[in-house]
Amino acid sequence: MPFDVAAVRARFPSLAEGAAHFDGPGGSQVPDVVGRAVADTLTSAISNRGTATPSERRAEQVVTECRQAMADLLGADPRGIVFGRSATQLTYDLSRALAKQWGPGDEVVVTRLDHDSNIRPWVQAAQSAGATVRWVDFDPATGQLDADAVAAVLSDRTRLVATTGASNLIGTRPPVCRIADLAHEVGALHWVDGVHATAHASVDLPALRADVWTCSPYKFMGPHCGVVAASPDLLETLRPDKLLPSTDAVPERFELGTLPYELMAGATAAVDFIAALADTDSLGEPGSPLPQGDHGSRRERIVAGMKAVHAHEQALLDVLEPAVRALPGVTVHSNARSRTPTLLFTVEGRDPQEIRAALAEGGVNAPAGHFYALECSRHLGLGDTGGVRVGLAPYTSEDDVDRLVTGLTSALR
Incomplete structure (x- = not known):
C-alpha cells in the first residue's frame, strides 16, 4: 500500500x-505519541521498581515493556537488552568490562569508517589492558569497507572486532554477517554500532550473527537514550564495576542507578510508531492513540x-x-x-x-x-x-x- x-x-x-x-x-x-508517553510516565505516580505498590508496579511494567519493545525491534532476547544514557556511555562501560579479560598480546580491531564512539572506547580499553589495536581502512573513493580488509588483520589473538552497521557520515553499510563470521572463526566477538543503521532497515540480530548491537532511540523517533542488545549468556560472562548493594542479575548489573522510566516509555512508543508505519492509512488523527495492530505480531x-x-x-x-x-x-x-x-x-x-x-x-x-x-x-x-x-x-x-x-x-x- x-x-x-x-x-x-x-x-x-x-x-x-x-x-x-x-x-x-x-x-x-x-511523533506526538512519543512525547505523550514521556510526559504521562513522568507525571504519573511512579516509584522505584517493585511489586508492593501501584507506583512500584508501574515502574516495573515500563521497564519490562521497553525491554520487550527493543527486543521486538532488533530480533533480540529481552533478557539481553541493556538500557543506558547513550550508546557511547554503554560502549565505554562494556568496553571496560570486556577489557578485564584482555592482556598483552591480545588484539582489538577497529575501522576508520566508524563513529568515534565505536573506536575510542576500544582503543583506550586496549591501551589499559596492554592489548594491541589493529586498524582497518576503507576505500575513500568508493566508501566500501570489504570483509577481506578485516580478514587481513585477524589472528588467533583477536579478542574483539568493532565495526559499524552503517556509517553515520557517508551511509556505507559494511558486510556485517561476513565480518561476524570472520570474527567468530578466530574466536573473537563482533561488536556492531547500529546507531545509524537501525533507523533505516529492520534488524535481525540472530541473522546478522553479531554478538552485540548498539542503538539510540533518538535516531529512530524516540527520546535521547541508548540500548545494547546481546545474548544473555554473553552478558553473564562480563563483570562490570558496580555498587555493592546493586543487583548482579543480567541485564540489570550493567544499568547503573535508577533507570529513566519516562525515556523507556518513550522508546517503547517509538517502536510502536515504527510498527504503525506498516499501514500509514491507519495512523489516525494527530493526538489520537495509535491503532492497535491486528496484522501479525x-x-x-x-x-x-x-x-x-x-x-x-x-x-x-x-x-x-x-x-x-x-x-x-x-x-x-x-x-x-x-x-x-x-x-x-x-x-x-x-x-x-x-x-x-x-x-x-x-x-x-x-x-x-x-x-x-x-x-x-x-x-x-x-x-x-x-x-x-x-x-x-x-x-x-x-x-x-x-x-x-x-x-x-x-x-x-
Whole structure:
C-alpha cells in the first residue's frame, strides 16, 4: 500500500515550525505519541521498581515493556537488552568490562569508517589492558569497507572486532554477517554500532550473527537514550564495576542507578510508531492513540514498517541524489553500493558551514561537520572540517527535497 507521508507528518508537532529537516542522522524529530508517553510516565505516580505498590508496579511494567519493545525491534532476547544514557556511555562501560579479560598480546580491531564512539572506547580499553589495536581502512573513493580488509588483520589473538552497521557520515553499510563470521572463526566477538543503521532497515540480530548491537532511540523517533542488545549468556560472562548493594542479575548489573522510566516509555512508543508505519492509512488523527495492530505480531509489523520506510526513503533518494550530484562544484562522498539514504557532500572552494548557513536561512536544516566520525572524515581527505550531510527520514516529503535542491542551487550561484 502507498506510504502516506502527509499522515506521517501530521503526527510530528515539531514540523509545524516549517523547517525541512535533513538532520535526522544526528537526531530525528519525535511523533506526538512519543512525547505523550514521556510526559504521562513522568507525571504519573511512579516509584522505584517493585511489586508492593501501584507506583512500584508501574515502574516495573515500563521497564519490562521497553525491554520487550527493543527486543521486538532488533530480533533480540529481552533478557539481553541493556538500557543506558547513550550508546557511547554503554560502549565505554562494556568496553571496560570486556577489557578485564584482555592482556598483552591480545588484539582489538577497529575501522576508520566508524563513529568515534565505536573506536575510542576500544582503543583506550586496549591501551589499559596492554592489548594491541589493529586498524582497518576503507576505500575513500568508493566508501566500501570489504570483509577481506578485516580478514587481513585477524589472528588467533583477536579478542574483539568493532565495526559499524552503517556509517553515520557517508551511509556505507559494511558486510556485517561476513565480518561476524570472520570474527567468530578466530574466536573473537563482533561488536556492531547500529546507531545509524537501525533507523533505516529492520534488524535481525540472530541473522546478522553479531554478538552485540548498539542503538539510540533518538535516531529512530524516540527520546535521547541508548540500548545494547546481546545474548544473555554473553552478558553473564562480563563483570562490570558496580555498587555493592546493586543487583548482579543480567541485564540489570550493567544499568547503573535508577533507570529513566519516562525515556523507556518513550522508546517503547517509538517502536510502536515504527510498527504503525506498516499501514500509514491507519495512523489516525494527530493526538489520537495509535491503532492497535491486528496484522501479525509487533515484530512482524516492525519489519513491514521498516520495509515501507526504506521504500519511501529510497524513492526520495532517487530524486535527491542525481540533483545534488549535478550541481556545479559539488562532490558527493557517499558512494558505496550498499548504504543508507545519507549524503555527505562538499563544494569546491566553499566552507561546509557556509553552505549549512545558507540553507538554514531558507528553513532547510542540513548540518555540516565530521559528526564525530573523525577518522572517516580524515580518511576521505576532508580533515576535521568534514562536509554537509543530508539524511532522509520517514517524515521527509517531496517538498522537503525540492526545498533542499532549490536552496543548494541558490547557495551555489
